[in-house]
Amino acid sequence: MSLRHALLGLLADRTASGYDLLKLFDTSLANVWPATQSQIYSELNKLADTGLITIAAEGPRGRKQYALTDDGLAELRRWLTETEPQRNVRSEVLLRVFFLGVVSREQAQSYLADLATRFATEENTLRELENAVEWDESDLSLYGRIALEYGLRFNAMRREWAEWAADQVK
Template structure:
């Protein structure tokens, strides 16, 4: 492989291309469906990686089809690069959780707004947990994809447990904060 080391986004695209040729759009859709819950990639990243991988000889483009879409296929170099990447140590994870960033600065937020935000996240995580549990119960997943869904279930349960702890931590903070909050109404002094 010429040039740069293979990154995780490029490697995931090569992994999907093991199933056969796919267009950039097919790869975006496949990534969103299969790994979108735990690995984010944007459409622009996919097309940028496809260009770089084609330039590096890891994939080759087929004939342009409808809507100027080109199917890409793995080359032998692409298969080797993917195998090399897959055998590497994945490295440390990096938690990027928008809610945790908000909570880190929550002292600057009215308590009732924090409660609203937490309630929204709770509903989203309950929905996602239910979706994962239904997917796992369907018994249509091979072993390794099922293992990623099991991780999703454990993660959702952990987040919901943490959210319950936040509810306890806040306790009566909403009412106390609302009683002490400055008012902008000139008639209330």
């Protein structure tokens, strides 16, 4: 996934300003694909330059409302249906676990217990997000809930695994 496609996807639902998109990232995509304000605005300029989005309106103080173009929608659809997702195989967590034999069992057990706590915290953060979002009947809400459920289940599995692993080291 790229920031480019995330922005195209958000704009497929509605027109939005850069600020609106930043807030949407903070409330819906931060756990999947975090982005900073400068990254978002830079990518919006690139998307506008390539004709994938357009400036639908310009308000006070230069606030721009961006809209998806037909070419932008075609690119989003192409990305969704014709490209394979990149498989991220690197995991610093698992790399560290692999080498825990070089520290004491107490240190290894502490590391694994800390992981369990971290994963539980991430799971709780997603639960709070789930409760804070005003879900509706839109496609964005439907697929947002599906993606959120993935995050909840993934973090629950990681927490359970870390608890199990810490128990193995005792």
